Amino acid sequence: MKKKIGVYICHCGGNISDYVDVEKVRQAVENEGGVFLSKTTMFACADSNQKDMVSDIKEKQLDGVVVASCSPKLHLLTFRGVAERAGLNKYNYVHANIREQVSWAHSDNKTGATEKAIHIVKAAIAKVRNAESLEPVKVQSTKAVAVVGAGVAGMRAAIELAEAGAEVFLIEREFFVGGRVSQWDDLCITDETGKELITRLYDRVMQHKHVTLFTGAEIVENKGSVGNFEIKVKVTPRHFKLQCSGGELQKAIDVCPVEVPDEFNFNITKRKAIYHNYPSEYPQLPAIDMKTCTRCGKCEAVCNAVDFSQKTEYLNIKVGSILLATGFDPYEPPKGEFGYGEIDNVITLPQFKRVIHYNDKRLIWQGKEVKNIAYIYCVGSRQLNGDNKYCSRYCCTSTIHTAITAKNKYKGIHNFHFNRGIRTYGKAEVRYDESSRLGDVYLQSFEYDPPVVEARDGQTFVKIKDVLTANKELEVAADLVVLVTGMVPRKDNSIAGLLKVPKGRDKFFNEIHMKLRPVETVIDGVTIAGASQGPKNIMESMNSALSAATKSFSLIDSGELALEPTVAVVNKEACEWCGKCDEACPYSAFEKVEKDGKMIAKVIPSVCKGCGMCLPVCPSNALELIGLSDHDVESMIDVLIEKDTV
């Protein structure tokens, strides 16, 4: 039982004290059992107050500390740090939240808010009275990182991690690296092509002896946790031996009777079941798509490199951290959205980029030369009725860039941009300016009044009530309609479920804190990079990849991790393994073990997050949370249900 507790009540510069009478709170708790000193402070988190707390703890030999301030999410670690610096075990610190739970929630009732604050602070005092010193759980960490996805973000992160000194396993689901960027020609900002950028990154990846690249590979199982993830990687064979001459390969492709839409070209062309995305795709070895291969054997007959005996392999790899850079899918409009799938000259922006790639002198679509191009923006983004409320960020700039490219490459192109307000943020603004000077026409509507695409008399028309000309109805006869499709999360994002990484409202992977911790997730040791976290352009993806690499690396660099000791423990006598705790646990922290002739549950401390989900489901009450025992909680409840004291 503590006898010298220090209580600090924070004004939060008015955030609390505008609604809670902090002095009254102080007076109400100063005579609580064990309270030795009580103070109010303008900003408890400010350095000066922290200094005061350290000297209080040292000089007055406090044995327990309570700070009543904001959410523990913000400052629990700050004040635990104060305790530590003063030589007090940090688990003798208890945080009381009187801002989010009191002043902000009850700004309409100052007396009630003060009353509630008093109860919350008293409960914290009751808890700290029973607090015990605890030591962190130490785990060794493996100095290796699994990077999932070998697009620009994944490759860049892999290079940086390897340079910093980690062993890197780069795991790509496709048979070829480069992700989305390999599908683009000229990139925005620089004049480099996507292929050139991918080549640069791939060369560095392959040169680095500490990066192991797996293609056709995905993580199918995960055990363990931060410092020691034990992952199982499934590697699908490409059914090609390393040595393969160009001539033979071409013959093999020629004889293959299977034709399927080529996803690399967003289905505007067809490919065979034996394929490579383009002649210098990396790795420079074709693959056989076994989902569509009929095993007719014709390729084998003409090409010695074909090898159907290759088997799917499973590899067990141990890593300290996992970095997810799984990218995005372009939004696929449903049939009929702006005529997509119904009118044959309506295509998407990614398709249009591939069309430009394949047309050298003249822009031809479906056998006809294209002169007038209508771009319809925000398709699949900023939806009024659909789920995608967000802006896809890259598309305005990308469309304008593509429109300029088309205009420069072909003669007589007229670009008409049917937009919802151009968002060429930052330096991209100069592209918008450039396209306007080149004579591109901009027509605008809002979300609730989008343009309409119509086919009549063998022509396609795009009609709009144009905001920029005082809502005049304008119509353009377009040879080609390009739907500017936004970014959506990957269709198959099962890796998130496997690692228990949460997704946001927009279904992209969710970070811990949108502002200050954009690459870390609530799953310790799992970081997120690039467009898997939300729409980004290449530069932004690179920044996030490098940031995630730093965060992942700093977890594994020292070789040892100190984890929270506030985990669940099993009472061996009381437990009669029923498995309910295992079912309730969101982190798979339970093991079934034999102890003294019976099966019982065992908690893996490095996996347990101390969330407490297992406690209420245990029928024999055999579970307890360290640092938050039943006794602790009951003593807090006793105080909370006391009659009002003001």
Place this chain on the structure above:
Amino acid sequence: MQQENRKLNFDVLVVGGGIAGGESALNLANLGYKVLLVEKELSIGGKMILLSKVFPTLDCAACITTPKVSEIARHPNITIFTGAEAKNITKKGEHQFEAVVLKKPRYVVVEDCTGCQLCEEACPVSVTDEYQYGLAGRKAAFIPFSIASPRAAAIDIENCILCGACERACPTNCIDFTQTEEEVLVKIKSVVVATGFNLFDPLKIPRYNYGKAKNIITSMQMERQLAPTRPYNTILRPGDGKMPDNIAYVLCTGSRDKSIGNPICSQICCMYSIKQAQLLMGALPMADVTIYYLHIRAFGKGFNEFYAQAQDMGVEFVKGKVGKITEKENGNLMLRYEDIEAGVVKEAEHDMVVLSVGVLPNMEISESFKTEKLALDPFNFVNQSDVLASPAKTSIEGVFVAGTASGPMDIPDSILSGGAASAETTSYLRRASL
């Protein structure tokens, strides 16, 4: 002036103690590198620590910045010089840089100052408070702001009358008028430039009458009025102390405007204006808020949803460029603007106008590099020499850029950019040790 010369060794010099420089410094320090963080102002925390709340989470900026700031301030591997500038940075070879850091005297021994503010009370000199962006006054002996780090007094020697009142009032005798400017020679292996941005000065657009019409303020001034450490504890128009009930925002003030030499979009003004509008709806429930805009650039994670939320709350959005602002006798403002949707020029009256000022480059740092030139881009931000593959790289090998020093960006982008700079610095330093 007497000069004292000291020599110090670090792994990395981080120039700028805002959120981007802080993120870089922390990442590097956590990996065991010794970092010197040089900050021109009297406190670290940059512009973010002075903000009200942040979009789109509406977290209180002070509340999420201070933990970061104290972590930086207390990190055993980080040394901080505030009120200091890296003046002369020369590259001697790969992984060998030297810098001359000019430490201006604070006239207060920071270690001894308890932040009791007795000197402030005693000081007879009142001047305009730059940390409240001119909205309030401060003394010549002053604590920069209540959540400053370090939270220690400083003497503004330009305005000090040397009366000695502060010295007499100070209980710990920490005021020391004998302090002099100090030049410290620093040897480092790498440099991170995180010198941030400047806000556009609306005096450069005379037709807006900022500085003459009393009830026109900048967005940063509104930011201060909305912050927890606000000067008035409510929203007031500076002209007469009246609570405004019809506030206008003029977007793109100093951005996307070739006539003042800044053709690019500042990337943050739309969102901070929408955020302020939402906060004003809370602080002044009866007030009308109108935002005059060209395009709303709500592009980041959760931004468009935040924009929609503002529309639902009743914030008025008018698509149109404001041409001219004039003051009426009662202090109200007349805005002449093009209403693009209606296709006509209109006038509207508001009782307070907020100019959403844009982001301009802070070019000073390029002058600090003496042997090799730190190249700037066409807009005078630090040039990113390999912007797609290595966004933190600059024209000088071993010098990396973080945050808004390389262009306009919001807080998460600054954090990511700060992280990228620390990652590249790490591998650069590692090459030195191999």
